[in-house]
Amino acid sequence: MKTNSGKKLCFVLLAIAAICVLPQYTFAETFDLSYTLSEGGYRLELTQADPYKGVEITINTDAGTRYEVYQRITIPFTNRDNPGQQLRQNFVFRGLRGTNKFGDLRVPADDSPVKSDETLYVSNATGTADSFTLAYGITRPEDLEPGHYYGQLTFILNPIASGRQQVTQMLDVYVTIAKEAAQPPAIQIATAEGSKVIRLNAGKEEMLSGDAVVTIEVAPKNLFSILQFVPQALESTEGSRLDYEVLNFQVRQVSKGAGVSQVTPLSPGLKTIYTSSPSGQADNSFVVTYTLSDISQQKAGKYRGNIQYFLEEKGVQKKLDTLELEIENERIFDLVITPQDQRYSIEFQGLKPNEPAKTNEVVIEAKTNIGRQYQVSQELYSELTNKEGDRIPSKYFTLRTESIGTKGRLQIAAQQEAKKGSTLLFTSDALGSADKFKVIYQLDSPADLKAGDYSTRITYSLLEI
Numbered sequence: 311m312k313t314n315s316g317k318k319l320c321f322v323l324l325a326i327a328a329i330c331v332l333p334q335y336t337f338a339e340t341f342d343l344s345y346t347l348s349e350g351g352y353r354l355e356l357t358q359a360d361p362y363k364g365v366e367i368t369i370n371t372d373a374g375t376r377y378e379v380y381q382r383i384t385i386p387f388t389n390r391d392n393p394g395q396q397l398r399q400n401f402v403f404r405g406l407r408g409t410n411k412f413g414d415l416r417v418p419a420d421d422s423p424v425k426s427d428e429t430l431y432v433s434n435a436t437g438t439a440d441s442f443t444l445a446y447g448i449t450r451p452e453d454l455e456p457g458h459y460y461g462q463l464t465f466i467l468n469p470i471a472s473g474r475q476q477v478t479q480m481l482d483v484y485v486t487i488a489k490e491a492a493q494p495p496a497i498q499i500a501t502a503e504g505s506k507v508i509r510l511n512a513g514k515e516e517m518l519s520g521d522a523v524v525t526i527e528v529a530p531k532n533l534f535s536i537l538q539f540v541p542q543a544l545e546s547t548e549g550s551r552l553d554y555e556v557l558n559f560q561v562r563q564v565s566k567g568a569g570v571s572q573v574t575p576l577s578p579g580l581k582t583i584y585t586s587s588p589s590g591q592a593d594n595s596f597v598v599t600y601t602l603s604d605i606s607q608q609k610a611g612k613y614r615g616n617i618q619y620f621l622e623e624k625g626v627q628k629k630l631d632t633l634e635l636e637i638e639n640e641r642i643f644d645l646v647i648t649p650q651d652q653r654y655s656i657e658f659q660g661l662k663p664n665e666p667a668k669t670n671e672v673v674i675e676a677k678t679n680i681g682r683q684y685q686v687s688q689e690l691y692s693e694l695t696n697k698e699g700d701r702i703p704s705k706y707f708t709l710r711t712e713s714i715g716t717k718g719r720l721q722i723a724a725q726q727e728a729k730k731g732s733t734l735l736f737t738s739d740a741l742g743s744a745d746k747f748k749v750i751y752q753l754d755s756p757a758d759l760k761a762g763d764y765s766t767r768i769t770y771s772l773l774e775i
Contacts, residue, residue, distance in 0.1 A: 339373045343467035343477045353482040354446060354463075362447035365481070366409070367430070367465060368440075375437045375472040379465060383426040387461030387483060395455040397485060399423045403446045405430075410442035421449060424463070432470075451487055459485040496527040497536070499619050499631040502597075508617075508633055510557075510602045513640035519601040522617075522633055524584070529592045534623040536584040536630070538598070540576055541618065544637055546611035550681070552637065554578060556608070558601045566591045573601070580620065580627075602637060607744060609681040610641040639679060645686065645772040646675040656751060656768070663759040667752050673714065674770060675746040676738065682774050686736040688749075689769040690728055696762035704729060706756055711735055712748040720747055737775070 347354060348364035356363060367379060389395035401424045405417030413433040424446070431442055448454075460483070467477040501508055502521045511517035524536065538559075544552040557576040561569025561583050569584045586592040614637075619630045649656055650671040658668045674686060694702040709728045711720040718738040728751065736747055 339371075341371045341373045341375070341377075341467070341469070341474055341477065342369070343379065343465060343479055344368050344370070345465060345479055345481065353484060356446070356448050356483075356485045358448070358451045358486075358488060361449075361451065362445050364406070364443055364445050366441060366443045369431075369433070369467060371437060371439050373437060373469075373472075373474065375474060376435055376470040377433045377437050377472075378429060378468050378470055379431040380427060380429045380468065381424075382464045382466060383424065383461065384464045384480065385460070385462035387459050387485065389455055389457040389459050391457035392455055395457065395459075397448070397454070397459055397461070400449055400451070400454055401446070401461075401483075401485070402449050403444050406443040406445060410440055412438040412440045415442050417444060421447065430465075446483070448485060448487075454487045456487050456489040459483075459487070494528065495530040495534075495621065495623075497621060497630050498525040498527060499523070499633065500525075501633070506631075506633055507636055508600060509636045509638075510600070511638045511640065512602055512605050513638070519599055522598040522600070523595060524598065524619075525595045526592050529586070529590075530621070530623050531590065532623055533588060533590060534586050534592070534621060535582050537580045537582050537620045537622055537627070539580050539618045539620060540578055540615065542578075542615060544613035544615035544635060546609070546613045548609075548611055550609045550611055550613070552605065552608060552613050552639075556603050556605050557635075557637075558603060559583070560599050560601070562597045562599055564593055564596045566593045567596075569596055576600075582622075600635075605637075605639050606642060606677070606679060608639055608679060610639050610679045613637045613639065642677050642679045643684075643772065643774075644677045645770055646677060647770055648673040648675070658753045661753070661755050661759060661764075663755055663757050665755045667754045669750055669752045672749045672751070673746065674735070674749060676736075676744060676772055678738075678742060678744050678772075680742060680774075682742045683740055684738045684742055684772060684774050685734060687732050687734050687771045687773065689732050689771065690730050691767040691769075692730060694753075694764035694766050696760070696764045698760075698762060700760050700762060700764075702753070702756065702759070702764055706754040708752045708754075709733075710750050712750055714746045714748055716745055716747045717743050718745050718747075725752065735770075 346366045354363055387397035387401055402421040403424050404419055404421050405415045407419055413431055415431055416429050463481045463483060465479045499522055500506060502523055508520040510520055543554055554577055555575040558573045559576060560573050561571060567584055567586045583598060584596060615635045616632050617635055618632045620627045621630050656670045658670060676686060693704050694707060704727055707728045708725045710725045711722045713720060718736055720736055721734045738745055
């Protein structure tokens with residue numbers, strides 16, 4: 311019995327000892343900052359070829375204390391090969407929106423020069439743990455002296471209205487600016503939309519002209535010129551050709567060099583369109599505007615060709631680019647009727663029996679570019695009749711055709727009766743050229759003419775043969 315009591319007492323004492331120890335154990339609160347580079351490692355390295363790198367900053371805390379993160383330049387970014395040179399405004403950074411979840415990221419979303427003691431982030435009121443990403447980079451490296459630059463940033467986690475100590479993390483920054491070899495000239499040519507095809511359409515007002523934009527990214531070091539060359543006239547799929555002169559060009563938006571400022575017809579052979587200033591200065595860009603003249607007399611179709619551009623420097627020519635040229639001449643097959651009184655009717659007024667004959671004229675113009683032979687006819691629907699049904703016999707109503715520089719063949723050279731039904735007036739030349747002629751109508755007054763208004767209807771037709 312004593313042995314059993316001893317075992318029971320020992321068990322109770324051990325349990326009590328364990329209970330007594332627990333209140334003496336405490337947990338430390340976390341309040342820390344760390345960073346991770348997008349490409350790993352612990353130093354930020356930037357070059358002209360790789361000018362931007364990301365840095366993710368993480369705040370790990372459960373202290374429940376509001377905090378802020380700011381950065382300090384602890385070592386200025388100095389060229390170790392030439393200590394008098396520093397990065398200054400060329401060392402920039404930006405904040406990547408959406409990488410933080412709770413607090414306020416204070417860094418601009420656009421490139422901003424890195425400054426010392428600049429606030430990066432402010433937490434929410436409860437000091438929730440968070441992270442955010444910054445992108446550091448180098449701008450305008452061509453403005454920097456070549457060499458190896460070194461500096462140091464320090465990220466500082468600072469508690470707000472709390473007695474806690476600041477936490478700091480240092481980041482070494484290395485920037486290498488290599489001496490660049492002289493760049494060869496770089497000149498780009500394209501339409502305003504970035505295309506390599508200039509499209510024009512004679513039937514659409516908004517497509518009567520098109521622009522070629524010449525962008526001089528790297529100008530030659532010497533006096534230079536830009537030339538254009540049209541190797542051949544524009545040609546349709548049917549083999550028809552457009553004259554060079556149907557297209558004019560003009561160089562615009564030039565301030566430093568000299569361009570062809572007057573509207574000038576396109577021509578075969580090399581043509582200088584732009585020259586840099588004698589001092590070698592050149593515009594960053596200029597525009598060559600190509601404008602289509604009237605091609606209504608040219609055969610309908612889609613014409614294609616190209617314009618080639620060359621750089622000339624010290625008497626040596628080098629091809630820069632080629633733009634395709636596409637001109638659409640839409641089909642035209644139309645008839646324009648113009649009575650002499652500019653109305654939509656042919657009128658003989660004040661008729662009296664046995665009075666001299668009266669005449670009236672109509673100008674008929676055939677507008678066509680289809681290149682096919684055609685004819686013009688008239689359709690007379692009835693004799694001249696008044697509302698009471700009285701008629702003027704057709705022998706008193708006559709017509710003839712007359713030339714207005716007409717190329718085709720007129721069918722009625724002498725006065726003849728204007729008969730009811732269809733009458734052929736004109737046949738075009740074999741080429742189907744656009745043409746114009748006149749129809750002269752004459753009305754005699756019979757002795758038994760009754761008073762009244764007499765009328766009929768005439769329709770004119772244009773028809774391919």
